[in-house]
Amino acid sequence: MTLDETDLRILRVLQRKGRISNADLSEKVNLSASACHRRVQRLESEGIIRNFVALLDPRKLSLPTTVFVEITLQSQSDDILDGFEKAVSRIPDVLECHLMAGSADYVLKVVAEDTDDFARIHRQHLARLPGVAQMQSSFALRTVFKTTALPI
Amino acid sequence: MTLDETDLRILRVLQRKGRISNADLSEKVNLSASACHRRVQRLESEGIIRNFVALLDPRKLSLPTTVFVEITLQSQSDDILDGFEKAVSRIPDVLECHLMAGSADYVLKVVAEDTDDFARIHRQHLARLPGVAQMQSSFALRTVFKTTALPI
DNA sequence: GTTGAAACTATAAGCCT
DNA sequence: AGGCTTATAGTTTCAAC
Secondary structure (H helix, E strand, O other): OOHHHHHHHHHHHOOOOOOOHHHHHHHHHOOOHHOOOOHHHHHHHHHEEEEEEEEEEEOOOOEEEEEEEEEEEEOOOHHHHHHHHHHOOOOOOOEEEEEOOOOOOOOEEEEOOOHHHHHHHHHHHHHHHOEEEEEEEEEEEHHHHEEEOOOO | OOOOOOHHHHHHHHHHOOOEEEEEEEHOOOOOOHOOOOOOOHHHHHHEEEEEEEEEOOOOOOEEEEOOOEEEEEOHHHHHHHHHHHHHHOOEEEEEEEOOOOOEEEEEEEEEOOOHHHHHHHHOHHHHHHOOOEEEEEEEEEEEEEEOOOOO
């Protein structure tokens, strides 16, 4: 399960052009089409490549608002944490959930149409999350940039 | 540039399976292959679909550590902001940069191998960013979940 | 928006070096 | 492991409805 420089080159390309044809990819990494295809298959089956997705434009879908929500729980017992994580994972507007070190227990990344829509998400979903002691929402005024490409 | 329910169905599928064949996609959304293909082309050319990418497993690539970095600048003048944004966009370890309302000016999402690697990123890149007055880093202990699929 | 057909391209599997 | 060949499968463009 070790990655050589050719594997990394393949991954660097696929992180940016997920629908590149195998022929074009093989040319970019100086490999025959069949050898390249075998490597991509291996990277997929080993789970290095998780999946291929389309990235959509949040603004064109009227979801330009990103909000980071810091949450402190009433306690750090496993039951409370599990219950919270299960509940939060069911909210489609929450794109990320991280368990944090330090002050807050969790940070959520939420997308919304606007502040009103975030108020709805808050009322309908966030305010009903179990075990929450405190919640602080920070609005992004503008997303400067965003990438899914890991620095490899 | 208006999206009907079929467009949304196409987008919902492609957000999760970016390499699904047009034949399979057309079946899922109850459309003929050619009509489906035309719609996907339109969604791409209109920029609703930004691009197709491979999502990699950060853990398998030894990048399991996510750090949120809150940054306050020395001033909010356009020059300072532009200089900061230009510089931060050149750091490959920074996956996201958001201009924030409220206390901090910017929030960065950074990935690293471990705390030592983050120390290197901090020393090599973050500490050298122009116009920074204050910086506070918050480590994620665990990413509970993460998706790129917008709630449409 | 649908169907069907044609030319092209990509993918999978087997075999050789 | 890479590379080559063949068979299968998928894509793209066209026409006509």
